[in-house]
Every structure is written in structure tokens, then in C-alpha cells.
Amino acid sequence: MAYCLQCGHKAEYKIPEDDHNTRLVCPDCGYIYYENPKVICGALVIYEHKVLLCRRAIEPRYGYWTLPAGFMEIGETIAEGAARETVEEADAIAINPHLYCIYDIPDIGQIYVLYLTDLQDGKFGTGIESLECALFSEEDIPWDEIAFEAVKRTLTHYFADRQHWQAHNDFPLHQETIAKDKSIKRY
Ligand SMILES: [Zn+2]
Numbered sequence: 001m002a003y004c005l006q007c008g009h010k011a012e013y014k015i016p017e018d019d020h021n022t023r024l025v026c027p028d029c030g031y032i033y034y035e036n037p038k039v040i041c042g043a044l045v046i047y048e049h050k051v052l053l054c055r056r057a058i059e060p061r062y063g064y065w066t067l068p069a070g071f072m073e074i075g076e077t078i079a080e081g082a083a084r085e086t087v088e089e090a091d092a093i094a095i096n097p098h099l100y101c102i103y104d105i106p107d108i109g110q111i112y113v114l115y116l117t118d119l120q121d122g123k124f125g126t127g128i129e130s131l132e133c134a135l136f137s138e139e140d141i142p143w144d145e146i147a148f149e150a151v152k153r154t155l156t157h158y159f160a161d162r163q164h165w166q167a168h169n170d171f172p173l174h175q176e177t178i179a180k181d182k183s184i185k186r187y
Contacts, residue, residue, distance in 0.1 A: 006031040037109040041081035042069020043094040044101075044154055046168070047119035050135035051155065054089045056147055057131045064147035067114065067154065068094070068127075082115045090133045091125030094118070098168045101157060103150045104177045112150045116158070116168045149178050 004011045004026035011026045011033070024033040044067055045052035053065045068086040072078060079097045086094040094117035103112040126133050136142075138159045146152045153176065161171050 004029060004031050005033060035109070037106075037111055039072040039078065039081075040069055040110055040112045040150075041072045041078045041085065042067045042112065042114045043082040043086045043097070043117045044114055044158055045086060045090070045092060045094050045117050045119045045124075046158075047122045047135055049162075050137050051141070051158065052086075052090055052092065052119060052124060052133065053136055053141075054127065054130040054133045056129070058129050061147035063131065064145050065142055065151075066147040067151050068092075069112070069114065069151075070129075078113045079115060082113075082117070086117075087127070089127040089129050091127050092123060092133075093120035095120045096168065098171060099173055100171060101150070101154045101174045102176075103153070105150070106177065107180050114150070114154055116171055118168070153178075 002011045002024055003009065007026060007029040009026050009028035011024050013022050014025050015022050016025055016032050025031070052068070054068055055065050056062055068089040069082070070085045070088070072081040076084065082097060083094050086092050094115070096118045097115035098117070099113070100116040101112065101114040105112070124133050141155060143152070146155070157174050165171050
């Protein structure tokens with residue numbers, strides 16, 4: 001059961017007038033709750049050709065490896081959010097952000113925006129949302145224990161791209177849609 005965020009009355013799901021999507025609507029005060037996609041900001045943090053990964057201490061995908069990433073907060077830019085997540089999850093400072101991967105996941109209403117960054121002074125720890133953090137070279141990546149499809153793709157792009165480009169600023173931007181069946185659409 002859902003209640004109106006404005007007046008607390010019992011709300012109902014319906015298609016409001018002049019709309020085409022089902023929304024949570026309050027029959028008492030008329031408040032309409034618009035649920036829109038959320039932005040997940042994160043960083044692919046590189047140090048001496050290695051990638052910083054965090055093993056999740058939270059659900060979903062507890063115990064699996066991921067990049068520092070999480071829901072963007074109001075009041076910050078996407079790059080600031082990526083830097084904040086890197087502090088929270090890896091106790092590390094991500095510097096020199098370069099926009100690198102954007103993934104639309106329409107089925108679950110998420111948009112990933114990931115930056116390619118450097119790791120300040122090569123220093124990191126273990127954030128409160130992580131069991132452990134570590135730098136991985138390409139041959140050591142635990143591919144079967146990666147938490148999310150977006151992370152898997154980003155790592156794959158990075159190891160391919162670095163064959164062709166040296167400076168992070170020269171790396172191309174990858175924009176893709178992740179569908180339920182994981183098929184890839186490139187733009
Ligand atoms: Zn209401």
C-alpha cells in the first residue's frame with residue numbers, strides 16, 4: 001500500500017488525465033508522484049595500469065567486485081558524485097576525471113555515468129560499503145565475480161582502448177543501452 005507524500009492519504013496507481021503512464025496519484029489532494037530514472041555515477045580508477053575494484057559489503061551482489069559507484073545526490077555534479085563514491089567505497093581520491101562510459105538501462109530506470117580517472121598518490125583503503133579494495137591488472141580481474149553488467153563492460157572497454165590510446169583524455173566515449181537480454185546497442 002502506498003500513501004500520498006504530500007498529505008498522507010491512501011494513494012492509488014492510475015493514469016492521470018493528459019498522461020500516458022501509470023503514476024501513483026492521491027485521490028484526496030491530487031498529488032502525482034513522478035518516478036523517473038536515477039543516475040548512478042562512478043569511477044574507473046587507474047594506477048600504474050591497474051584498476052581499482054571494491055568487493056561489495058552490501059546487497060545487492062554482496063561479495064562481488066564493482067567499481068566505486070552509486071546514486072547521485074542532489075547538490076553535486078556527476079563528476080563530484082563519482083569522486084564522493086570513490087572516497088566512500090575505497091577511501092581513495094579520484095583525480096583527472098574523463099567522461100568514459102554512459103549506459104542506459106531502461107528496464108530498471110537507471111543511467112550509469114562513469115569517469116576514467118587516476119588515483120591520487122596510489123593510495124586507497126577500504127570504505128564502509130566494501131569488504132576489501134584492491135588494484136587489479138588485466139590478467140587478475142575476477143571476471144566471474146563482477147557485480148554488474150555495466151562494470152563488466154567498462155573493464156572490457158578499458159583493456160581494449162588502452163591498446164590504442166595512451167592518454168586518458170584520448171579515450172573514446174562509450175554510450176550503450178543495456179537491455180534485459182544484455183544485447184548491446186551502440187551509438
Ligand atoms: Zn494527497
